[in-house]
Amino acid sequence: MSVGVTSLSLTDMKEKLKALIDRKQLASLEACVRCGICTESCHYYRSEPRLEHTPFYRAEQLRRIYRRLLDPIAGRFQRRGDSGTASAELLRRLADIAFSTCTLCQRCTLDCPFSVDTADIMRAARSLATATGSAPQMLVELADAAIVKGENIESFKDFYLDQVKELEKQVQDRLGSSRARIPVEKEGARMLYVPLSGAHTIVPQAVLFNLAEESWTLSLFETSNYAYFLADTSRASRIAQRIIAEAERLKVEEVVITECGHGYPVMRWEVARWLGRRLPFRVRSVIEVLDEYLQKGVFRVSPKGNGTPVTYHDSCNLGRKGGLFEEPRRIIRAVAEDYREMNPNRIYSFCCGAGSGLVAIPEWTDIRLRAGKLKAEQIRRTGARIVVTSCDNCRHQIGELNEHYGLDIEVTSLSELTVKALV
Amino acid sequence: MPQETGASVKLNLEGLLCPIPVVRVSQAMKDLPVNGVLEATATDPGVLTDIPAWVKSTGNELLSMEKKDKVITFTIRKAK
Numbered sequence: 253m254s255v256g257v258t259s260l261s262l263t264d265m266k267e268k269l270k271a272l273i274d275r276k277q278l279a280s281l282e283a284c285v286r287c288g289i290c291t292e293s294c295h296y297y298r299s300e301p302r303l304e305h306t307p308f309y310r311a312e313q314l315r316r317i318y319r320r321l322l323d324p325i326a327g328r329f330q331r332r333g334d335s336g337t338a339s340a341e342l343l344r345r346l347a348d349i350a351f352s353t354c355t356l357c358q359r360c361t362l363d364c365p366f367s368v369d370t371a372d373i374m375r376a377a378r379s380l381a382t383a384t385g386s387a388p389q390m391l392v393e394l395a396d397a398a399i400v401k402g403e404n405i406e407s408f409k410d411f412y413l414d415q416v417k418e419l420e421k422q423v424q425d426r427l428g429s430s431r432a433r434i435p436v437e438k439e440g441a442r443m444l445y446v447p448l449s450g451a452h453t454i455v456p457q458a459v460l461f462n463l464a465e466e467s468w469t470l471s472l473f474e475t476s477n478y479a480y481f482l483a484d485t486s487r488a489s490r491i492a493q494r495i496i497a498e499a500e501r502l503k504v505e506e507v508v509i510t511e512c513g514h515g516y517p518v519m520r521w522e523v524a525r526w527l528g529r530r531l532p533f534r535v536r537s538v539i540e541v542l543d544e545y546l547q548k549g550v551f552r553v554s555p556k557g558n559g560t561p562v563t564y565h566d567s568c569n570l571g572r573k574g575g576l577f578e579e580p581r582r583i584i585r586a587v588a589e590d591y592r593e594m595n596p597n598r599i600y601s602f603c604c605g606a607g608s609g610l611v612a613i614p615e616w617t618d619i620r621l622r623a624g625k626l627k628a629e630q631i632r633r634t635g636a637r638i639v640v641t642s643c644d645n646c647r648h649q650i651g652e653l654n655e656h657y658g659l660d661i662e663v664t665s666l667s668e669l670t671v672k673a674l675v
Numbered sequence: 676m677p678q679e680t681g682a683s684v685k686l687n688l689e690g691l692l693c694p695i696p697v698v699r700v701s702q703a704m705k706d707l708p709v710n711g712v713l714e715a716t717a718t719d720p721g722v723l724t725d726i727p728a729w730v731k732s733t734g735n736e737l738l739s740m741e742k743k744d745k746v747i748t749f750t751i752r753k754a755k
């Protein structure tokens with residue numbers, strides 16, 4: 253029997269679910285006792301207390317589908333005629349919940365006595381939705397465009413190189429030196445730096461790399477990987493492969509990822525797991541490189557360059573999942589006069605409300621602005637006028653929270669803050 | 676808001692950073708009839724590669740793309 257929106261037979265859906273869900277996700281599904289301890293851990297619930305905003309409610313939506321299709325005991329007690337349309341409706345609902353009301357931030361796992369990983373359960377739900385054609389079309393388009401770019405790089409290269417030449421001029425103007433360079437495709441460079449699309453993740457970093465006399469080369473590709481948000485490992489691997497192939501061809505020692513939340517864990521941990529092989533280069537975030545420059549005194553900075561109060565938002569991917577807590581704080585303390593912690597912070601930081609692809613779906617702007625209320629309140633309490641964060645997604649969201657909640661702040665990156673402090 | 680001119684639409688994407696220009700273009704194209712033309716201006720240099728890649732992957736047609744000073748102007752025909 254075909255089922256509504258997905259046009260999938262129940263048997264097909266069952267086979268897909270069986271193939272997609274792993275034992276860790278199953279363990280999380282089974283371990284939850286619905287005690288509700290995690291309720292207050294979720295920024296959605298804290299911003300808008302409703303049952304649908306609790307982590308266990310979200311997980312329950314996948315659990316119901318799993319029980320209906322795959323659980324040998326629960327399946328026996330299923331009512332006759334209770335499967336086809338009902339399952340299609342559950343699937344549609346699941347996709348909506350997994351993509352729009354869970355940012356996969358893992359904040360709730362910290363408070364769960366059984367370490368139930370609701371984010372991982374929602375990742376399984378996203379996989380199922382993607383495999384059954386129910387994922388948000390915009391994420392699919394962005395992922396496919398990245399793959400097309402990788403497969404046709406020769407036809408896009410001229411546009412890109414023209415752009416880089418112009419950005420190089422900006423770097424030269426900033427440094428007052430015509431010798432400053434943005435190298436591209438430089439074989440044997442020590443480091444391949446992977447930016448995002450656009451100047452803001454190329455120019456400030458190029459200024460700092462030139463000052464440090466770094467041996468580097470700029471990637472032809474951007475670090476963002478929208479297939480990761482789709483929980484589509486096959487497409488996500490193809491997007492990441494573009495960078496791996498480039499790094500191997502240029503024989504670099506390390507790949508340095510720009511200030512991007514998800515781009516860092518994808519390249520640092522996930523892709524090696526997906527491909528089943530170790531990468532022949534080290535992977536670091538540009539935050540770690542900047543921190544090292546400042547610790548070694550590679551260039552001079554003065555905190556006077558940033559005199560207004562500054563706070564830092566720990567992106568979930570770089571902080572809770574990536575462990576980069578002290579590096580950003582050391583950088584800010586070196587380049588700004590008045591650093592103020594947001595509370596809670598570090599591993600207990602709350603999501604900005606727009607992680608895991610929400611920012612790219614215009615229909616969900618209202619949802620993410622409402623979910624960001626908690627973050628807006630935290631920022632306001634610090635009294636800071638500058639909010640620094642090392643994820644483009646978070647920067648975009650906090651910029652919109654600024655307008656929506658009237659925060660009167662400037663949002664920037666660690667690289668831009670450092671450039672302002674150069675002496 | 677896109678400004679409609681017959682079977683064409685104009686978008687101002689200046690000041691927006693990637694991927695938002697691509698997102699706005701995709702949204703606006705949905706409302707265009709087949710053969711309708713979208714014309715947009717943007718300032719983020721990322722669109723110089725992101726838009727051609729998106730156009731190719733979605734099967735549309737990039738009619739023109741040029742950069743003057745800081746402003747990039749491009750036109751896309753909706754092919755299907």
Ligand code: SF4
Binds near residue numbers: 285286291
């Ligand atoms: S996820 Fe953990 S804390 Fe939350 S309801 Fe389930 S068992 Fe309780």
Ligand code: SF4
Binds near residue numbers: 293358
């Ligand atoms: S992972 Fe984050 S957004 Fe999802 S349920 Fe847990 S706390 Fe909420």
